[in-house]
Amino acid sequence: LRDELEGLMHVFIHEKSFEACGGLETVTGHMQRVIAAQACLLLVNRKHDYYRKLRSILLYPTAYKAKDEHGEESVRLGESWHSGSVILAWESVIAGGRNEEDGHHVSLHEFAHQLDQVDGAADGVPELAGTGSYRAWSQVFSKAYKRFNDKVDRGKRTVIDDYGATNPAEFFAVATETFYEKPRQLKEEYPKVYQQLKSYYQVNPLEW
Ligand SMILES: [Zn+2]
Structure with a gap:
């Protein structure tokens, strides 16, 4: 699985664009690798299409504020948009990777949404075989x-x-x-x- 994961990460980093947001200066190679490893963990060992709708990963340094459709502002750790973006806070990416047994993992959460959204509906049903x-x-x-x-x-x-x-x-x-x-x-x-x-x-x- 390790070799396969490396290969997936390579394609992922090459195909997706990483954008620094909210005062983050740059998305370093290290940051890209950490995010790619977490995203590709959900792809390893199975048929997949490299998150075909996902084009960009927007990275904030820490939890960020965003407004919802009602103009209500809230603090967020991550989001997944069906238009092709995943938004993450670097702080929570690190926390998700560090503590492996607390049940919380923002990247896995948001990339699972991408898998769910690929068929156009965020309904808790990803693309299945048959x-x-x-x-x-x-x-x-x-x-x-x-x-x-x-x-x-x-x-x-x-x-x-x-x-x-x-x-x-x-x-x-x-x-x-x-x-x-x-x-x-x-x-x-x-x-x-x-x-x-x-x-x-x-x-x-x-x-x-
Ligand atoms: Zn969610």
């Missing part, structure tokens, strides 16, 4: 999402961060973070979700 896979995926994920929401409503913590209750797209992105960062707990609490993610990502983080 119609049968879609049926299985939606059965497992809609059930899990419902069960998860019930728990969140009752104030119960689960291995999946509460933010996943926002909508099915966030549930998929947060479940992806959990899959790579807390595979054991995810498999215990949501074995079918783990199974689906394992067959989608074609890796088994439990063996790492």
